[in-house]
Amino acid sequence: MSVAFNLNGKAVTAQAEADTPLLWVIRDELGMTGTKFGCGMALCGACTVHLDGQPVRSCQTPVSAVSGRKVATVESLSGTANTHPLQVAWIKHDVPQCGYCQSGQLMSAAALLAANRNPSDADIDNAMSGNICRCGTYPRVRAAIKDAAASMRKA
Ligand code: FES
Ligand code: FES
Numbered sequence: 593m594s595v596a597f598n599l600n601g602k603a604v605t606a607q608a609e610a611d612t613p614l615l616w617v618i619r620d621e622l623g624m625t626g627t628k629f630g631c632g633m634a635l636c637g638a639c640t641v642h643l644d645g646q647p648v649r650s651c652q653t654p655v656s657a658v659s660g661r662k663v664a665t666v667e668s669l670s671g672t673a674n675t676h677p678l679q680v681a682w683i684k685h686d687v688p689q690c691g692y693c694q695s696g697q698l699m700s701a702a703a704l705l706a707a708n709r710n711p712s713d714a715d716i717d718n719a720m721s722g723n724i725c726r727c728g729t730y731p732r733v734r735a736a737i738k739d740a741a742a743s744m745r746k747a
Contacts, residue, residue, distance in 0.1 A: 597662070598663065599618065600668040613651050615627060615651045615653075618650065624665045627639055627696075629651060636724040637722045641664060642668075642699060643662070665699070678705070679698070685732045690726075700720055701720065703719070704716065704719035710745065717734075720737075
């Protein structure tokens with residue numbers, strides 16, 4: 593089938609079976625390879641993207657479900673410029689270790705800060721609980737989210 597949707601602000605059309613995971617379409621067909629495949633079972637969060645502003649697991653989202661909707665990947669934060677407050681904070685706190693989970697971490701964090709510019713520790717833990725990091729970068733992720741939230745409140 594043909595599925596038309598908005599990807600990172602641009603109209604796109606994908607040719608795929610209705611039940612093809614969105615993750616395959618955005619990586620293999622549309623070339624947005626910042627989103628990673630981890631477990632394929634909605635357990636790790638590596639594949640997190642936004643669907644109409646809400647974080648979803650693209651490995652378990654059939655492409656047919658995004659027809660006519662807005663999808664945003666990590667590339668939407670600021671392209672290659674790394675100027676989004678979260679990216680600035682990620683660099684400052686040297687957050688990534690192997691880096692594999694970090695695209696998903698950033699997209700969950702971006703959805704949190706879009707809704708809440710002053711998240712508590714519990715808010716952060718709740719929003720980030722589905723993003724698994726085998727390297728254990730959780731303390732740096734939390735510190736960077738707080739830093740980014742503070743700079744977004746000042747902006
Ligand atoms: S790859 Fe989608 S949640 Fe793990
Ligand atoms: S930085 Fe390695 S899995 Fe998170």
